[in-house]
Amino acid sequence: MxxxxxxxxxxxxxxxxxxxxxxxxxxAPGRVGGMGVYCVSRCRGRCSKAGFRDRCIKYCGICCRQCKCVPSGTFGNKHQCPCYRDMLSSKGKPKCP
The missing domain is CATH 1.20.5 (Single alpha-helices involved in coiled-coils or other helix-helix interfaces)
Incomplete structure (x- = not known):
């Protein structure tokens, strides 16, 4: 050589x-360890019936990493995670699906 x-x-x-x-x-999101695996699996379940699934999973992942929780079910139950419930977008609307 x-x-x-x-x-x-x-x-x-x-x-x-x-x-x-x-x-x-x-x-790194989606990698083994930390909140990545938890957020990916919980957000897939949460967004399984969403019309815009990719967008739902994106915003759910952002909220999950910051709040370290995702409400159960595909809709509602936001009382289970107040941080997730109270997070707002720049327009003042709920950010988390």
Whole structure:
């Protein structure tokens, strides 16, 4: 292996390893650990009957990570999680589905 091939090899090796070093397992949504698994599973259940499922899951995930809870069921029951219930959008409307 010549010098140019060695540099190329180590560059690609670094590209493969770098994401695992920089991203902690608990900080990335959907990864094992932390609130990621909890939020993903609870929000999928909460949004299972929503018309705009992707948008529902997005906002539910935001609320879940901040409040660390998601109300049970597909609608209502927001009294179970006051933080989730009281979070508002920039327009003053409920943010969490």
């Amino acid at each position: 010549n010098c140019k091939e060695s540099v190329t090899f180590f560059f690609f090796l670094a590209l493969l390893i770098l994401p695992f070093v920089l991203l902690p397992a608990t900080g």
